[in-house]
Amino acid sequence: MPLIPFALVRHSARWLAPLRFLVARGWLREASVDAVLAIVHPAWRLNRVFARLRARRWVADDMLALTLQPNGNWRGAEPGQHIQAYVELAGIRLSRSYSLTALHADGSIEIAIKRHPGGRLSNRLLDYLAVGDVVEVGEPFGELHWPHDAESVLLLAAGSGLTPLLGLLRQALQKGFGAPVELLHYVRDAGQQAFAQELQALQQQYRNLRVRPMFSSQLGRFSVEHVQGSSATEVITCGPFGFVSSVRDWWGSTGADRPLQAESFSPPTVNSESGHSPLLMRFARAQQDVLGDSASPLLQQAEAAGLRPAHGCRQGICASCTCLLLSGVVRDLRSGALLSEPGQAIRLCVSVPQGDVVVDI
Ligand code: FES
Numbered sequence: 001m002p003l004i005p006f007a008l009v010r011h012s013a014r015w016l017a018p019l020r021f022l023v024a025r026g027w028l029r030e031a032s033v034d035a036v037l038a039i040v041h042p043a044w045r046l047n048r049v050f051a052r053l054r055a056r057r058w059v060a061d062d063m064l065a066l067t068l069q070p071n072g073n074w075r076g077a078e079p080g081q082h083i084q085a086y087v088e089l090a091g092i093r094l095s096r097s098y099s100l101t102a103l104h105a106d107g108s109i110e111i112a113i114k115r116h117p118g119g120r121l122s123n124r125l126l127d128y129l130a131v132g133d134v135v136e137v138g139e140p141f142g143e144l145h146w147p148h149d150a151e152s153v154l155l156l157a158a159g160s161g162l163t164p165l166l167g168l169l170r171q172a173l174q175k176g177f178g179a180p181v182e183l184l185h186y187v188r189d190a191g192q193q194a195f196a197q198e199l200q201a202l203q204q205q206y207r208n209l210r211v212r213p214m215f216s217s218q219l220g221r222f223s224v225e226h227v228q229g230s231s232a233t234e235v236i237t238c239g240p241f242g243f244v245s246s247v248r249d250w251w252g253s254t255g256a257d258r259p260l261q262a263e264s265f266s267p268p269t270v271n272s273e274s275g276h277s278p279l280l281m282r283f284a285r286a287q288q289d290v291l292g293d294s295a296s297p298l299l300q301q302a303e304a305a306g307l308r309p310a311h312g313c314r315q316g317i318c319a320s321c322t323c324l325l326l327s328g329v330v331r332d333l334r335s336g337a338l339l340s341e342p343g344q345a346i347r348l349c350v351s352v353p354q355g356d357v358v359v360d361i
Pocket residue numbers: 310311312313314315316317318319320321322347348349350
């Protein structure tokens with residue numbers, strides 16, 4: 001039973017300033033302060049963000065929307081961004097990123113979680129997180145944004161790729177975006193069409209919005225015919241890597257001068273043509289030389305060597321794994337570009353070495 005109400009925890013960030021000062025000077029340990037604060041209320045911490053679950057509702061057969069109220073350390077977010085959720089299971093800290101589907105005026109946020117066979121963290125949250133429980137979340141990240149000056153917008157989502165686009169769409173419409181918007185949502189069948197009722201209600205409320213559910217059981221995967229005749233000047237897409245690649249190819253072929261905004265929630269795949277040549281990876285700060293290959297990202301190979309580099313999404317989005325390339329060449333799996341500038345920042349989770357490399361981890 002918490003000793004103080006959550007409302008007090010939310011407004012306590014400023015009172016903790018003296019404790020932060022003592023921690024910054026090394027006179028107190030943050031972990032010790034956090035341990036005491038957590039006794040007073042499970043969501044109270046010096047700097048870390050913990051959020052209390054306010055509501056949960058199923059928005060598809062396999063997707064649950066959670067409304068969370070973060071503590072006073074939350075600095076806000078932008079629509080279209082994502083957050084990491086952290087849960088400790090059997091002594092192992094697991095994390096996974098989820099998109100913000102709504103940002104409410106009272107400071108609460110909404111994320112949507114899809115059930116994955118074998119998805120330990122997602123299934124734990126789906127099955128066990130009850131209203132009133134708390135969960136740790138990270139700082140928001142992600143660069144998708146609404147093009148407020150667009151003449152028309154096309155949103156292409158596959159599966160849970162809908163979630164960041166819904167966050168963007170809701171706020172744009174609320175703020176009065178009046179140009180035509182079309183949303184195509186690819187799912188296997190009607191049971192997987194998340195937020196169907198909300199989207200229908202939005203469509204009735206905003207005459208400039210058209211929503212087209214695309215059932216892949218009937219229509220197949222994304223194809224150019226589905227968007228033939230589209231006059232969109234801006235396209236935003238999110239889905240698995242293969243889906244986003246198809247959209248990217250189509251958008252590139254139209255000769256459009258505005259760049260595509262794209263995010264994929266599954267990691268890019270390594271081109272098998274790149275081979276599995278053995279190479280030497282030097283992890284400079286760890287002073288470790290490891291034999292590696294050109295078949296998997298540096299993050300994966302560093303972990304296999306026993307290192308624990310900081311990371312979050314593992315999809316090239318959150319930037320948590322950014323480090324410096326000190327020498328050698330890597331391929332960025334998102335764009336296919338070769339990066340070789342010494343001192344250049346790279347993201348370990350989407351960078352595959354193309355020969356011997358030295359990185360600053
Ligand atoms: S872990 Fe998120 S960008 Fe690499």
